Amino acid sequence: MTTTMPTFHPRTERRLAAAGRVHDLLRSAIMHGEIPSGVLPGELELMESFSASRQVIRGALEMLRQEGLVRRMQGSGTLVTSLRVTHDFDFLHGPAQEIAHKVLSVGQEIAPPSVARKLRIEDGGSCGIVELVTDLADTPLDTTTVYVKVDFLPTVLQFDPHDEWFSLYAKAGIELGVTDHAIEASVADPFNASLLGVDPGHPLLVLERLVHNTDGEPVEYAFTRIRGDRLTLRQSLSRVEPRTRSD
Structure with missing residues (x-):
């Protein structure tokens, strides 16, 4: 049985891989309690910290949201909501x-x-x-x-x-x-x-x-x-x- 791997445009592939790496690092910080305030830094600060585009940062945050680790609250930013x-x-x-x-x-x-x-x-x-x-x-x-x-x-x-x-x-x-x-x-x-x-x-x-x-x-x-x-x-x-x- 042959498995067909999904194919992406090279630019899309780089963006998805970068978002995955940012997701891994943010997820680890959440799991180890390294965000004491319970509020993630804003998008601009994350873009600077990870030398990443807004698309990459938003992709990483969406992965965290889908896992139930964070939620977006109007006026308060992205809050850590993990119960783990x-x-x-x-x-x-x-x-x-x-x-x-x-x-x-x-x-x-x-x-x-x-x-x-x-x-x-x-x-x-x-x-x-x-x-x-x-x-x-x-x-x-x-x-x-x-x-x-x-x-x-x-x-x-x-x-x-x-x-x-x-x-x-x-x-x-x-x-x-x-x-x-x-x-x-x-x-x-x-x-x-x-x-x-x-x-x-x-x-x-x-x-x-x-x-x-x-x-x-x-x-x-x-x-x-x-x-x-x-x-x-x-x-x-x-x-x-x-x-x-x-x-």
């Missing part, structure tokens, strides 16, 4: 911003085979299932399905919606160790779309995690479905390869 969370993947924690959880349901069922394998539950054994919705400033951020061992359910029933989810383990005297994460792109199904306030098919990031205690025993298997327009993932990486253990 920033999540650093350096240790296991919840979002840094003020959020609130809503527990939709807490139940117990026969563990599906894949869950039983992940949590090391014997065949035919039961698991706890918790369904959550997380809000950011009263706006839906994500939905989560958490599978836990049955003996952890009494602790779940003590969960304070304004606490971090992982604080439950400290309450239960469980010290958390390594967590395996997988991140995939997906889209919202009708049920989760209704919870997240988006249309079915809306872009999502799905975080699949398997949490272990310090003894290496699995304690939680979960899927978090996050609105793609609400999350920035950050991670610090080293070029230095970890040493392999010699026998």
Whole structure:
């Protein structure tokens, strides 16, 4: 199957590429809180800062507007309106911003085979299932399905919606160790779309995690479905390869 790439006039191609670069840099400044006033500089100042034409600047601002990151207010300029969370993947924690959880349901069922394998539950054994919705400033951020061992359910029933989810383990005297994460792109199904306030098919990031205690025993298997327009993932990486253990 042959894929046909779109073709543009060379001048248009240069303008679109330049607008994309300006968009990337402005978006990064918004995400890192580098615009403390919440108001972007005016078009003339942006044109000077980026050595770009008015068309390029307007194209970049339109991309930000389509993402829901900014809006134009008459007499006030272009305002940052982003409702996003920033999540650093350096240790296991919840979002840094003020959020609130809503527990939709807490139940117990026969563990599906894949869950039983992940949590090391014997065949035919039961698991706890918790369904959550997380809000950011009263706006839906994500939905989560958490599978836990049955003996952890009494602790779940003590969960304070304004606490971090992982604080439950400290309450239960469980010290958390390594967590395996997988991140995939997906889209919202009708049920989760209704919870997240988006249309079915809306872009999502799905975080699949398997949490272990310090003894290496699995304690939680979960899927978090996050609105793609609400999350920035950050991670610090080293070029230095970890040493392999010699026998």
